[in-house]
Amino acid sequence: MTKLTTDITYLTFGMDILYLSSILDSLNNKIIAYKISDYPNENLVINTLNQLHELLGHKNTAITMRANELSQ
Numbered sequence: 001m002t003k004l005t006t007d008i009t010y011l012t013f014g015m016d017i018l019y020l021s022s023i024l025d026s027l028n029n030k031i032i033a034y035k036i037s038d039y040p041n042e043n044l045v046i047n048t049l050n051q052l053h054e055l056l057g058h059k060n061t062a063i064t065m066r067a068n069e070l071s072q
Contacts, residue, residue, distance in 0.1 A: 003027055006048070008040050021048040 003026040011018045021044045022034040033051040037044040 004032075004052075006045075008044065010040070011036075019044060021045055023048060023052050 005024045005026055006022065007024075008019055008021045011020055019037050019040040020034060021037070021040075022031050024030070025032045033048055033055060035044055035048045035051060037047075
């Protein structure tokens with residue numbers, strides 16, 4: 001089983017803000033999928049999950065994923 005953690009954070013570049021959606025493999029502490037967007041919306045999350053799906057390449061992998069819903 002793979003244990004994954006996901007998070008969205010923002011990155012500031014002068015007056016610009018970008019949003020980073022990442023998926024961390026908790027077993028080896030490595031980012032295995034990520035996407036960057038101008039907006040923190042569902043498309044950002046879906047695109048990150050699609051990248052994970054492409055990386056895994058098959059449907060028989062057991063995954064436990066945890067996401068915290070926090071706001072500033």
